[in-house]
Amino acid sequence: MSFAFRLGVSALALSIAAGSAFAQDDDFWAKAGEKFQGVTLRGVTEATPPSNYISDVLAPEFEEKTGIRVEIETTSWDQMYDKAIKDMEAGTGIYDMVYIEQDIVYAYLARNFLVDVTKSLADNPDLKAPGFDEAAFTTFADYFRGENGDLYGIPMEAFIKIYLYRTDLFNDPEVQAAFKEATGNELKPATTHEEYTQIAEFFTKWGEDHDMDLWGTTAQAHTGHPASWYEYVETVAPTFGVYGWGIDPDNNYAATVENGGTMNSDKAKAALKWWLHMRDIAPPESVQSTWTEVATTFAAGRAAQGLVYGENAAWIASDDSKSRVVGNVGVALPPLEDGVMAEAEAGDGYIGYYDGGAFGLPVTSKNQDAALLFLQYIGQESVQPGWAVAAPRITHTATYDDPGVQEMNDELGGYYDMLREDGKLFAGAPPYPFHAQLREAIAPIFYDILTGKIDPDSGLDQMAEKTEQELTDLGYRQ
Amino acid sequence: MHSNKLGWLLLAPTLLVLFFFGVLPFIYVVYVSFHQWNPFAVNPDMVFNWAENYRRVVFDTQFLASLGVTAAFVFFAVISELILGYLLAQAFMKDFPGKAIFRTIHTLPLIMAPIIVGSIWKLMTTPSIGIIPNLLDSWFGYDLNIGQSAIAAFITTVVMDIWHWTPLVTLTLIAALVSLPPDPFEQAQIDGANKRQIFWHITLPMIRPAILATVFIRLMDALRTVDEVLMLTGGGPGSATRYVGVHIFKEVFPRTNYGYGSAISVIVLYLTIVVCWLLYVGLIAPRNKKG
Known part of the structure; x- marks a missing residue:
């Protein structure tokens, strides 16, 4: 019996079995x-x-x-x-x-x-x-x-919320040469915040110099919608090693550094300042962008790279009726601070939002x-x-x-x-039953940080204090 | 006696509807306002806490700030709508080519749901993409960014409200102007009064009831603005457009702070009644007294 014959018989048997299963x-x-x-x-x-x-x-x-x-x-x-x-x-x-x-x-x-x-x-x-x-x-x-x-x-x-980048720009020899000349580095997807910043600054300037509607990064930085708060606590802060919104549920839900939390830690402050800088060199609509608009911004070809919810990746990459960057989308893991990947691999942390x-x-x-x-x-x-x-x-x-x-x-x-192999490095939101309640209590302070009414350091101090107060009022913190 | 009974019988359905859908919910809100109640707290039950929620309201800086911006919003929006509405009403009293079409287009915003209005304005004002920032930039070099500038966001919400509600004022004032008797105006013209004198001494006093009714309606509406602002700015940037309606929405729904949110609602209702009463005392009562 030839291989082709056996294959045909197997396929037929499978089809009959599958057909019968569907009928069932x-x-x-x-x-x-x-x-x-x-x-x-x-x-x-x-x-x-x-x-x-x-x-x-x-x-x-x-x-x-x-x-x-x-x-x-x-x-x-x-x-x-x-x-x-x-x-x-x-x-x-x-x-x-x-x-x-x-x-x-x-x-x-x-x-x-x-x-x-x-x-x-x-x-x-x-x-x-x-x-x-x-x-x-x-x-x-x-x-x-x-x-x-x-x-x-x-x-x-x-x-997972992934790092998307424009392959047409990253692979363009002219752009690569200009990047090398400007920074001394090869143009490739960033693995650290420093690299990401360098690329973002380069492309924002490139857009300006070439009179293009192009910026170096996206930012989900709406000044009145919780989307901005989510981008910070669930996407950006973990890449700096601040997990679970900076709250320690095993330590009486402490949020302030003073009581054992990390919401206003040095890492958290560095994360927020880095993100605010990215927001400043992102397209102007970023201050009104939620997760949806960030995807739209990237699909419109207005950003060279960005952190985008994976649910939008398919249409951005393949639907030319909605996206201008079809065929030019690359994916990578988010940029990280030193030590964060090791913590994620050890199960002590995570690198982004699942x-x-x-x-x-x-x-x-x-x-x-x-x-x-x-x-x-x-x-x-x-x-x-x-x-x-x-x-x-x-x-x-x-x-x-x-x-x-x-x-x-x-x-x-x-x-x-990436989802199959590296999904384990990402994590969903922490298992808090007071999710929306806490968010709404501290979001107004966060929005004031975004508008510059409060500086990031004292804003995070206020957020951490307000968190502990709110959790006390709700009865979670004793 | 018989007609009295019949009157109550005919009124009964309305009174019942009013009781079940107006009075009863109001009593419930007052009842809830005297409790600490957040269903996502460790204790999700209602706990009677006397007037603690009302005490908190007085010291709540976020609420007081939202009251301040609301007062400014109401003042600028209602005054502008009144002036613009009157001018448009006067224009519609005259005949001009395309009047019917213009009047129809002018009335269109009135029939739109607030959430649609908010969406339209969001599309028109999104920084660097919307048509308004683009036009302002190319005409005046002005960079309109309602996600960053508190003043720009505030003015945009006022303009949006004017766009949405001026037709209501126009239609009300057209009705008032049409119903005015011609005699006083003819008499004034014979006596040699100029247009300004006719406006101040005849038109304005005669349409004052219509103006006041419109002001009351718009005042109460503007005080409870939520949907369109929530859609346009989300109450931001920061708290720049977090009007009391938006503030209450955020307290009651996402934050599920039912007790405290109810207390704020009762206070806002009380303030609305006080403002309307002050307007009544200041503008209508003296006139009745004179009459």
Whole structure:
């Protein structure tokens, strides 16, 4: 029997097996949906590329297979939280699915807002979909497990905040020569803050000298939106060795250096000053930029490099209807201070933000069984590759090896490889149940630092003191 | 007696709606304002704390600062809308080519949701990308950056409010001007009064009730401005446009500081009533007394 013949027979057998599995799956969804005819599931989520895929692709597919209607409301980040929390707090039961960003899950779990998905499926085996397997998720799913180890949210997006740079500029011999002449160094993606600063300053000047709309870096530095605060505490500060927002939860939630925290430490102050300098040489719109506008700025070709949420990497790199830098995007790890990588590798720190979210089922939902079906539908391994290509997020280990994902990986300059191999060096938000409360208490001081009303050193001192006061008021700090 | 009963019967649905959707929530807000209540605190329950929230309000520098910028915002916005609205109303009293189209276009902002208005202005004012900074830069060499300059951000929010709400003032004043009897004006012209005298001594006193009603409505609206400012500046840069409505929103929703936020809401309501009462006493009551 020739190799080609054996290969053909194997392929045929696999196709028949896969076809039969899909048919089995379709039977399950059709049968499971029978008792929920007339039910409409409502979900609320942030308008991001992964959420849009749920709304545009997965929800219609689910509707077709089960007959259960699904309405997904995609809205702004603030509105999403506002609506979800008010609904769960008041117990109105408007939403059957809510988006849970990784940093808010601890608050939701503390308030018992969410249904234990693992337990619910164990208690109702007839609802368990054949294609859904908790073990198929990457370790990112652990962020959505309760103390009992059960899953309280189905991961639907997971990505790292990466260092994007323009390969067309970095590989341009004229630019390389000018950079070498100006700095004495070779032009390559920065690994340290010093290198990053040198590149940023060079390109901002290059843009000025050549009358181009080009600057050396992006900055998520909105002066009235928490996005700026997030960029500092979750993206920049860790690269200087300040972790967990500078709060020590094992030391009575201390934030000030005096009490054992690091929010106003020398490292934190250096981090903030470095970032403010980057903000000053970034495009002018940076002072009004949240995470969305930063991606848009980079896609418009206005920045030579920047720290951008990975969820935007795919469209920036490949969608020429939205991006001017298609085919010219490189990815790298964020620039670091000495010692930070060693701490991250040892598990004592991290080098950047591992962001993501899950879809959870509120205990107040009036259609919990039908919602469990939908959550399993979006959590199946079979729907992941198409989703990962449309929006660069990976929640299942097997998705990395899919040919379509591999192809996209090449287009993205190896982003998925980085996510798989170096994802462990990044971390989500610290497990604080007072996330938004603390942020809103200290953000006004942070905004005053951004506008120059307060200098960075005394601003961070004030933020650390205010943090301890707020945590005392909330009862976390004794 | 019979007609009295019928009157109450007819009023009952309205009163019920008012009670359930107006009075009851207000009583609840007052009740909450006497409690410490943050559902994300270690103790998520409501804890009665007497008037502690009200004591805190008095010493809350952020709240006092937001009151200050709100007062300035209300003053500049309402005065400008009134003057511009009156001039436009007078213009619409005359016939000119394209009047119908211009009046329709002029009224369009009024039918837009505040969040849309905020989005439009955000797109128009984004530094170096928006059309307004580009035009200001090319015409006057002025670098408009509402993410950095507190004054620029404040003025932009005022202009946005004027753009959004002037049509309301115009329409109200057109209605008032149209309803004025011609006799006093003809008499004044016969007596030799000039335009300025006619305006001060006849037009203004006769449309004063309409002006005051408009001022009251706009004053109360401007005091609770949230959506469009939140969308445009987020209350920034820093706290430059953190008007009381925005301040309350941030306290109550993201920060879930329900007790304290309720206390601020009650105080702001009280201040709004006081301001309106002062306006009434200062402008309407003396006139009634004279009459």
